[in-house]
Amino acid sequence: MNLLIIPGLLLSLLVAGAVAYLITARRYNSANSVATSYDEWTQDGILEFYWGEHIHLGHYGSPARPKDFRQAKYDFVHEMVRWGGLDRCPPGATLLDVGCGIGGSSRVLAKDYGFEVTAVTISPGQVARASALTPAGMSAKFMVDDAMALSFPDASFDVVWSLEAGPHMPDKAVFARELLRVLKPGGRLVVGDWNQRDDRYQPLNFWEKPVMQQLLDQWSHPKFSSIEGFSELLEATGMTRCRVETADWSQETLPSWLDSIWQGIIRPQGLVKFGFSGFIKSVREVPTLLLMRLAFGSGLCRFGMFKAVRASDAASALGHR
Numbered sequence: 001m002n003l004l005i006i007p008g009l010l011l012s013l014l015v016a017g018a019v020a021y022l023i024t025a026r027r028y029n030s031a032n033s034v035a036t037s038y039d040e041w042t043q044d045g046i047l048e049f050y051w052g053e054h055i056h057l058g059h060y061g062s063p064a065r066p067k068d069f070r071q072a073k074y075d076f077v078h079e080m081v082r083w084g085g086l087d088r089c090p091p092g093a094t095l096l097d098v099g100c101g102i103g104g105s106s107r108v109l110a111k112d113y114g115f116e117v118t119a120v121t122i123s124p125g126q127v128a129r130a131s132a133l134t135p136a137g138m139s140a141k142f143m144v145d146d147a148m149a150l151s152f153p154d155a156s157f158d159v160v161w162s163l164e165a166g167p168h169m170p171d172k173a174v175f176a177r178e179l180l181r182v183l184k185p186g187g188r189l190v191v192g193d194w195n196q197r198d199d200r201y202q203p204l205n206f207w208e209k210p211v212m213q214q215l216l217d218q219w220s221h222p223k224f225s226s227i228e229g230f231s232e233l234l235e236a237t238g239m240t241r242c243r244v245e246t247a248d249w250s251q252e253t254l255p256s257w258l259d260s261i262w263q264g265i266i267r268p269q270g271l272v273k274f275g276f277s278g279f280i281k282s283v284r285e286v287p288t289l290l291l292m293r294l295a296f297g298s299g300l301c302r303f304g305m306f307k308a309v310r311a312s313d314a315a316s317a318l319g320h321r
């Protein structure tokens with residue numbers, strides 16, 4: 001009998017989710033909708049309740065092994081710091097977190113690594129929530145800013161960090177340029193992002209096209225880059241020293257998708273806390289989470305890591321790398 005409860009629950013969630021998903025269709029329409037979506041997702045508190053203060057995937061090790069969902073997210077930040085060589089930066093180095101959510105990563109970077117963090121998001125609601133979650137005296141400050149036209153002068157930061165913000169950017173070339181523009185010569189850029197397989201070499205097939213379209217429409221994504229395409233865009237700015245280094249962390253992050261759905265089952269208090277409308281809002285994300293699992297598991301999507309060092313101004317002006 002007990003053996004039937006969990007599959008039964010999963011099936012009911014999937015059916016309820018599919019119905020809610022179909023009757024509340026979403027389409028990406030503008031950068032404005034990104035800000036509005038994050039404001040709403042922040043205001044109702046549902047995303048924070050299930051995902052915690054880190055709105056990004058977890059790192060489950062290589063090879064991936066079972067882990068606590070929230071711990072995996074903290075671990076991701078530490079893995080990204082190590083992979084990017086940021087643990088060798090001196091305390092007090094300045095860091096810009098582009099697309100900071102409600103500041104989960106920013107606080108780890110300030111508290112555990114001593115960075116002076118400035119963190120930006122397009123969502124005023126996230127700035128308010130991030131500021132409320134940040135203890136007084138912590139060196140992390142939050143502001144509304146658009147990654148497509150950052151308000152900082154050239155060469156402002158020792159480090160630029162961006163985690164899972166890229167798919168929201170309407171123009172990836174502008175995003176690449178802005179990330180490097182505000183970095184000081186010799187400064188480090190580290191980016192972690194959802195990407196699509198490079199379709200210049202293997203075009204999307206009959207089932208991949210509609211799946212990709214759903215992944216774009218559901219969570220306010222104008223477009224995903226490919227790992228190859230975005231590293232080419234970074235290099236094309238002429239502002240990187242040497243080649244951009246990349247890695248594929250799809251396998252390390254893959255358990256996050258099903259773990260997200262599992263949170264809804266093992267934390268039923270959410271049902272009471274957010275009521276019936278909260279239940280519908282949460283459950284409508286189940287099909288998208290499953291499509292994400294399918295896409296990242298099949299190679300249609302890839303979790304891309306990028307690191308680069310900003311060239312000196314003289315070299316970039318000459319277009320040398």
Ligand SMILES: C[S@@+](CC[C@H](N)C(=O)[O-])C[C@H]1O[C@@H](n2cnc3c(N)ncnc32)[C@H](O)[C@@H]1O
Pocket residue numbers: 031034035038053054055056098099100101102103104105120121122123126145146147148162163164165168169
């Ligand atoms: C998936 S969340 C990642 C949040 C955060 N990096 C984290 O790891 O918790 C994407 C973030 O990108 C931000 N974002 C999207 N478009 C943006 C833009 N044009 N300028 C600045 N931030 C943007 C969103 O507001 C959100 O904070």
